Amino acid sequence: MSNETARGRLAELENTLETIATASPSGLAELRNEILGRKAGKLTHLLRSLGELPPEERREIGAAANILKGRIEAAIEKRTAECESADSAVGQSEDLAMPARTLWRGNRHPVTVVVDEICEIFKELGFTRVVGPEVETDEYNFTKLNIPLDHPAADMHDTFYLSPGVLLRTHTSPMQAHTMEKYQPPIRIVVPGQVYRRDPFDPSHSPVFEQIEGLAVDEGITFVDFKAGIDYFVKAFFSKDTKVRFRPSFFPFTEPSAEIDVGCPLCKGSGCSTCKHTGFMEIMGAGMVHPTVFDRCGVDSEKYTGYAYGMGPHRITMIRHGIPDIRLLYENDMRFLGQFVE
Amino acid sequence: MNISVKWISQMLGQSLDARDTAHRLAMLGAPADSIDPVGADLDDIIVAEVELVERHPDADRLSLCKVNTGTEVLDVVCGAPNVTAGCRYPYAPVGSVLPGNFKIKRRKIRGVESLGMLCSASELGLGADSDGILELEPSCEVGSRFTDAVGLADAILDLDITPDRPDLLCHKGVARELGAVLEAPFKLLPIPGAVASTTTPVRSEMEGSVGGVTVTLEDSEGCPRYMAAAIEGIKVGPSPEWLQQRLSAIGARPINNVVDATNYILFELNQPMHAFDLDKLGGQVRIRKANQGEKIVTLDDQERDLNEGMTMICDAENAVAVAGVMGGANSEISNETTSVLLECAYFDPRTTRATRNALKMSTDASYRFERGIDIDAMSDALRRAVSLIIAVAGGRELSKPVDVYPRPRQPVTIFLRPERIEKLLGVSFPLDEVSRMLTRLGFVVAPKDGRLAAQVPGWRPDVTIEVDLIEEIARLHGYDEFPTQMIPFRPSSVPNDPIEGLKAKLRSVFTAAGLHEARSLSLGPSGGENAQPVLHPLSSEEAFLRTAILPGLVRSVEHNWAVRERDVRLFEVGAVFEKTDGMPRETLSFAAVVTGRSNPEHWSNGGKGGDYDLWDLKALLQNAVEVVGGRLDQDGNDWVVLNKDGEKIGRAGIQNADAPAWAAPVFGFEVEVTLKRSGHVAYSAVPRNPPLERDLALILPDGVSVSQVEEEIRKSTGSLLESVVIFDEYRADDLAGRSVAWRIVLRSPKKTLRDKDADQAVQRTVNSLRDRLGVELR
Numbered sequence A: 001m002s003n004e005t006a007r008g009r010l011a012e013l014e015n016t017l018e019t020i021a022t023a024s025p026s027g028l029a030e031l032r033n034e035i036l037g038r039k040a041g042k043l044t045h046l047l048r049s050l051g052e053l054p055p056e057e058r059r060e061i062g063a064a065a066n067i068l069k070g071r072i073e074a075a076i077e078k079r080t081a082e083c084e085s086a087d088s089a090v091g092q093s094e095d096l097a098m099p100a101r102t103l104w105r106g107n108r109h110p111v112t113v114v115v116d117e118i119c120e121i122f123k124e125l126g127f128t129r130v131v132g133p134e135v136e137t138d139e140y141n142f143t144k145l146n147i148p149l150d151h152p153a154a155d156m157h158d159t160f161y162l163s164p165g166v167l168l169r170t171h172t173s174p175m176q177a178h179t180m181e182k183y184q185p186p187i188r189i190v191v192p193g194q195v196y197r198r199d200p201f202d203p204s205h206s207p208v209f210e211q212i213e214g215l216a217v218d219e220g221i222t223f224v225d226f227k228a229g230i231d232y233f234v235k236a237f238f239s240k241d242t243k244v245r246f247r248p249s250f251f252p253f254t255e256p257s258a259e260i261d262v263g264c265p266l267c268k269g270s271g272c273s274t275c276k277h278t279g280f281m282e283i284m285g286a287g288m289v290h291p292t293v294f295d296r297c298g299v300d301s302e303k304y305t306g307y308a309y310g311m312g313p314h315r316i317t318m319i320r321h322g323i324p325d326i327r328l329l330y331e332n333d334m335r336f337l338g339q340f341v342e
Numbered sequence B: 001m002n003i004s005v006k007w008i009s010q011m012l013g014q015s016l017d018a019r020d021t022a023h024r025l026a027m028l029g030a031p032a033d034s035i036d037p038v039g040a041d042l043d044d045i046i047v048a049e050v051e052l053v054e055r056h057p058d059a060d061r062l063s064l065c066k067v068n069t070g071t072e073v074l075d076v077v078c079g080a081p082n083v084t085a086g087c088r089y090p091y092a093p094v095g096s097v098l099p100g101n102f103k104i105k106r107r108k109i110r111g112v113e114s115l116g117m118l119c120s121a122s123e124l125g126l127g128a129d130s131d132g133i134l135e136l137e138p139s140c141e142v143g144s145r146f147t148d149a150v151g152l153a154d155a156i157l158d159l160d161i162t163p164d165r166p167d168l169l170c171h172k173g174v175a176r177e178l179g180a181v182l183e184a185p186f187k188l189l190p191i192p193g194a195v196a197s198t199t200t201p202v203r204s205e206m207e208g209s210v211g212g213v214t215v216t217l218e219d220s221e222g223c224p225r226y227m228a229a230a231i232e233g234i235k236v237g238p239s240p241e242w243l244q245q246r247l248s249a250i251g252a253r254p255i256n257n258v259v260d261a262t263n264y265i266l267f268e269l270n271q272p273m274h275a276f277d278l279d280k281l282g283g284q285v286r287i288r289k290a291n292q293g294e295k296i297v298t299l300d301d302q303e304r305d306l307n308e309g310m311t312m313i314c315d316a317e318n319a320v321a322v323a324g325v326m327g328g329a330n331s332e333i334s335n336e337t338t339s340v341l342l343e344c345a346y347f348d349p350r351t352t353r354a355t356r357n358a359l360k361m362s363t364d365a366s367y368r369f370e371r372g373i374d375i376d377a378m379s380d381a382l383r384r385a386v387s388l389i390i391a392v393a394g395g396r397e398l399s400k401p402v403d404v405y406p407r408p409r410q411p412v413t414i415f416l417r418p419e420r421i422e423k424l425l426g427v428s429f430p431l432d433e434v435s436r437m438l439t440r441l442g443f444v445v446a447p448k449d450g451r452l453a454a455q456v457p458g459w460r461p462d463v464t465i466e467v468d469l470i471e472e473i474a475r476l477h478g479y480d481e482f483p484t485q486m487i488p489f490r491p492s493s494v495p496n497d498p499i500e501g502l503k504a505k506l507r508s509v510f511t512a513a514g515l516h517e518a519r520s521l522s523l524g525p526s527g528g529e530n531a532q533p534v535l536h537p538l539s540s541e542e543a544f545l546r547t548a549i550l551p552g553l554v555r556s557v558e559h560n561w562a563v564r565e566r567d568v569r570l571f572e573v574g575a576v577f578e579k580t581d582g583m584p585r586e587t588l589s590f591a592a593v594v595t596g597r598s599n600p601e602h603w604s605n606g607g608k609g610g611d612y613d614l615w616d617l618k619a620l621l622q623n624a625v626e627v628v629g630g631r632l633d634q635d636g637n638d639w640v641v642l643n644k645d646g647e648k649i650g651r652a653g654i655q656n657a658d659a660p661a662w663a664a665p666v667f668g669f670e671v672e673v674t675l676k677r678s679g680h681v682a683y684s685a686v687p688r689n690p691p692l693e694r695d696l697a698l699i700l701p702d703g704v705s706v707s708q709v710e711e712e713i714r715k716s717t718g719s720l721l722e723s724v725v726i727f728d729e730y731r732a733d734d735l736a737g738r739s740v741a742w743r744i745v746l747r748s749p750k751k752t753l754r755d756k757d758a759d760q761a762v763q764r765t766v767n768s769l770r771d772r773l774g775v776e777l778r
Ligand SMILES: [Zn+2]
Pocket: A264, A265, A266, A267, A268, A269, A270, A271, A272, A273, A274, A275, A276, A277, A279, A280
């Protein structure tokens, strides 16, 4: 054995200190045998071979080897103790009621959850999910939907204009027109999106809120089919035994038009302050597509029929969770948002 | 619109229950916002008879009464001078509550126990007392509820009338609608003391005359029909009790007999009327367009600027009323008025709407004219108004009324195909049934060539095409009566919009990272010179569309700080806007902010969790960029995101915020969201051979970035390189630059690497780092 070889082996053995520090109990036994084993231990072997070196080298390397032997033995001892205490920590004295180490959890906004759920249900009825721009023209927001600007019907939409003829959409219904112009029936779409009304912020109004619009156009769609579609949605979204009520109403883009009430999900119809003691809650406006809308969007109103509906996920979210003030949904308070764990 | 259930009941000749009526009307399309019972606060008061009256032993002015309440006879002390044995009075039993929250208790009055109270009119909130307690007619049944016995009970429905149904804005219309369902005819209530007017209006085309006033119609577009009657010898004063009560019940304040009469006609027949002081008109009424710059002082004492689009009622010289909106102060009736000209007109809906928009005022009259009144019912309305005024204010008609009506309305006839009903509604209706239904609603129906010809009544301006008739059938049949049955559907020809999938992906990645989804108003203060302003904003705080999401999220962080929440983690996806020469540019954007602890505290580290730092921000940013595409670059102390054309589409860094001393820094980013085209990932072989690791501690001179070094490592190490990761950075004064340590993992797909192979590869790398970048091993 040469001088260099001996030094190289020492350096190599020194590296094993790191391995020992993280070794498992069985790994420790192996390492002990490999290094300090009486027959084949590398360090044992090195110490035995010292005699092959010149005397002055022998003393120096011998000293270094013995120091290393001490360090390795100490390291093995220390690691053995660690492993034993880890064993006992799991097995004996821990109070398992102590809290876990957790990660932050985030969730979707409660309005998004409602929007997604609604879209998913209509997906089961073959509706695809599409979106459109928030900046619109009054042609698409009003005219194509049979809402004359010089008629009181337009008062139902207090509009933010950006410039003459350009506005922030007051409903997601302009996508009815865009879609009918671009695609041939069968059309079945559900359109979520943000809409705008010139309503000052108060507990039940916001100038910006979410709306979901739906449109089905094909041959053979009737009022009976329309009722079935809406009924399917209400029962899937609220519960199987929810009462659904269709009331005549007026929207310029549907005829016949209907307002849809559901049995109050809070009091189950017995009357409470949220449903103004009627047992019912208004959740959407809907109806059969007005032939004038078909005509203005290039669909043959003699051949095709269809239905459309629109609803407000903010309101539905407030009903669902008993949220008293719409502004809470815009404050982004961590203590509020954190309540809607998914 | 307030509707009195009692009034409607009387018109239909049957007693209607308020709730039931409200329900029926709701199912016809006119839901009630509220049902307000009248006299409900007097529900506890019953009719009682005083059987015996004796003097109170200790008080001259008090009487001891034996009161029969129908079930028992009680002792009641009464202080009224008019209490008389054998008479009936309203009685408030012990435990009842009178208006003003006055609770009736059992009590002793001068040593004598009194059980309940006999009430006066004022105690019941029914007006002034005449002489003590309220004596009731002997026909009032003892023990019955007082409000029922005197017919006071009523309920007011506040109906929510849709803009297409002006006919439901009056009691006649509501009674007619209910009558169609109940199949009951309605009739108007008799006017006490009225003599039916028998005068027939005299029709003319352009000009007519009434009571010495010449009526000239110059603007037949703004006013297709103008009628007027003249009455002389009236005496302006308070209305009789019945009229005042009927108006008060529906929330209209009585003013004087003439005004009350016109208001009554408004709420009964939906015909707005206006009474001019006839003597102030100078013998002439002209209906003409306003002149530009003309002004009028209206009844509310406001001076109004008129424009050429408005229709005015004028006398010989001046405007005396804004047609269909409001009268002028100059021709207003006063207590001295003895003759009136009573206007009954049809003003064009669009003109009225434009006028009241320009004047920024809406009145009961303009509200009805802009929705369209019944032009065919005007003669009857005028005749009834004349009878009513004469009944309540005296006087007589000066002459036959004038009726300037150049082009009488031609009845509208709509054809209805029976097969179309089934095609739309999904249920077939026999033709004779359809015919009966439409007839009940007032249409004049006749079969013609297999179709039905339906003539539309004047009060239904909303019915103009076939589908409108089909809606009437559905409505009268009852929406809830239709079955609920789905037909098979074909798949939509419209594909799902992939951007919605991308948004969902972002939401799922960022909620998993512990952030909550935020929603902020997209209206706010100006976000720079590119911000798109909104015309007529609600406030300067909401005057612009947002140009970015991030500032709103920083405001939300400040909100959370204000409530002492230090740890805030929010993201939002939504539209942002920019002003351009044409339509504003609208793009989808994604932003996130984090501040405070990067993990919840845990006892194992003594509650000392670390705060979010730049490298957490970089991780979040990379998460987003992985979804939306792009690459990072450095710009000062911020990262920017570049798209494939090198355009900046995002930025990340420390955000300025109005922070309290205890707050942690706010890290945030925003990036534009566009669809990136992505195919499916192609499989690459999973290596089976073991890897070798080598650590390189390198000294980087100033100006050399880790990305340069990493690029060089990749190039020079060659195909054996599997991964390269920085695991340490060390800066110290004695170093010329900084020390960065990389762990390099080498692996060959073909063979098990030996140390020699690794050492050679690393040596190559070290050499080339030194030669090309001046980077030395530490
Ligand atoms: Zn309820």
